[in-house]
Amino acid sequence: MALSNDNLKGVTLALLSSGFIGASFIIKKKGLRKAAAASGVRAGVGGFSYLLEPLWWVGMITMILGEVANFVAYAFAPAVLVTPLGALSIIVSAVLAHFILKERLHALGILGYVMCIAGSLIIVVHAPQEREITSVREIWHMATHPAFLLYVASVVVLVFVLIFRFAPCYGQSNVLIYTGICSLMGSLSVMSVKALGTSLKLTFEGTNQLVYPETWFFMLVVVTCVLTQMNYLNKALDTFNTAIVSPIYYVMFTTFTILASVIMFKDWDGQSIGSVTSEICGFIVVLSGTILLHITKDHDKNPSRGGYTQISPSLTARLNGEMLKHIEDGEMSSNGEVVVNFKRPDSY
Template sequence: MANATWERLFAQTPVKSTTQPPEISDRAYKPAFVLQTYLIGIVIAICGNFLISISLNIQKYTHMRQAQSGSKPYYTSSLWWCGIALMGIGELGNFAAYGFAPASLIAPLGCVSVIASAVISVVFLKETLRASDILGGALAVTGTYLLVTFAPHTVQHITAHLIQMYAVSWQFLVYLGLEIVLFCVLLYLYKRRNIKHVVVLLLLVALLASQTVISVKAVSGMIAESVEGNMQLTFPIFYVMIVVMVASCGFQIKFLNQSMKLFNATEVVPINFVFFTASAILAGIVFYQEFYGLAMLNIFMFLFGCLLSFVGVFLIARNRPKIKTDRPFIDMGQVPGRRCTDKVQPESTNITYGSLTGDAIQLQAKGEQTESSV
């Protein structure tokens, strides 16, 4: 019954685009084929994001355990490497999902990672469950349902000819030109004007992310076509897209790490999710023309689902309390000129001195009297 409903939905959704080359129109518009391929992409993306959330919590647990025991570094732990391996598998799943479903759908499904991570943190790491977590999770799940239901139900067979045609289309060239200008302006503000604001940094990440999404979908789609017997790996555009993918990912990581150093994760995570998702959707619309022929109701409900997911992620991530860890203390011993009886934590630059010598106390008292008289 459910399959019949989905097939009717796909059959009623206009998916054929007049901009698509004739050679890829054989199978792309059969409802049963579209349904199967579309659902495969959704399932792979959800599973990949779930594995990423497990990976992040394993790494968090490893850091907590290392901080409490003060033993070997975290990277010597086999558990930490298991978490890294799970993250690699999850990212590989996301990469593969772009070959089966529209980019404008796969990117917003990243909210699954945020929801799962919050649940795992509460159940296994004993973090506090807040009312905002429950409300945010409910909104994010509702938004995800709307995304899956009203997203463009198109399955394009990504070929080298199609990518070349899209890459020289006027709408993409205009979009790329605007992105380059905005990127240069933001980079000037960040480097020359020393404006280190979270929005500036994450906008740089988002502009790079749009090119990452375009190149990832192109590479993944051409590999999928080659596996099916339609060899695409011999075309130069395939390797051009690999270079764009690697370069944009590398610079994304650079700017994202800088934002994580300067700002709290509770600020970076929700803002980055919103910016990344918006840039991915825009890239799918402009480059792959994924909203071509989509009804206005579908577009409105899709954007409404995105909005609910954004609000849900903000509620889950906002003001999340930090995990307290009891770090071992180190006796500082004698400091020249002062008697130090207190201890400090490792990696801490704030040293609190205990009892001072009599001369030091007198000097401190004289300094306070001088300041009060002034």
């Protein structure tokens, strides 16, 4: 199926957006590390010192540029086409993480990249055409349909449960908590972004939509959702390896966004079964690629999750002294290993 002019513009902007957003993950991660090293309080445990770190703001500006490109892309193409193309941001962030953050990139990860690209191409080829909308009130009618209102209510309940029940207990040990909050809120922000972008597009074309309160309501929802996403995405990036956060966030965010778009905008209405099936298969290929990228990455060693534990220099010196003493005394086992038997120091 040939791409329409609007869909082509949407694809181009989505690819550009993915490049900026993928780079922003790495820049912000570097900024979070510098801020934590300077202040001693990480964003993952409630610190906000990163707001004073210039590098974090560079990453934030880069992400804003990507989001602006993404914002405009939604005004030209359906969400089921634009959102899956975010897979490119995973490729960009994984490659940059390998070289800049020294997070190991295994050879098998290349297959994951190929799968992400192949799946994205399948989605692009079989994507539905953008539905023609002449007023923001048409979008409001879609947003107040009972099926979508049920989805919104479910998302709000889940987000509140995750924030107030699970995040305090499991947020530091389970990556799905923070990314789940970001993804659920992200699906609502995308629907509002598409509504707002369409309104602005119609306004620039000569049909003023700013006179309608629905336009301003969608803007309020966008701001609320984006601020929530930013807060919990920072927590996720600071707590977990970038190579874990990026693909899991992409998979969950894309899944919820496509679900919300299908419910609200009915993107698949009028498409043949073959086209819908191809899109679903392409999406599955992309998800498989992101999962492959995830399992081929090394996890950060975090003391709170059973990784390496830091030992103070004074304790290290005392342990070394005990070991040297036993070596000098000739206390060896039958197989030649040193036998070290000492009491744990009373203080660290």
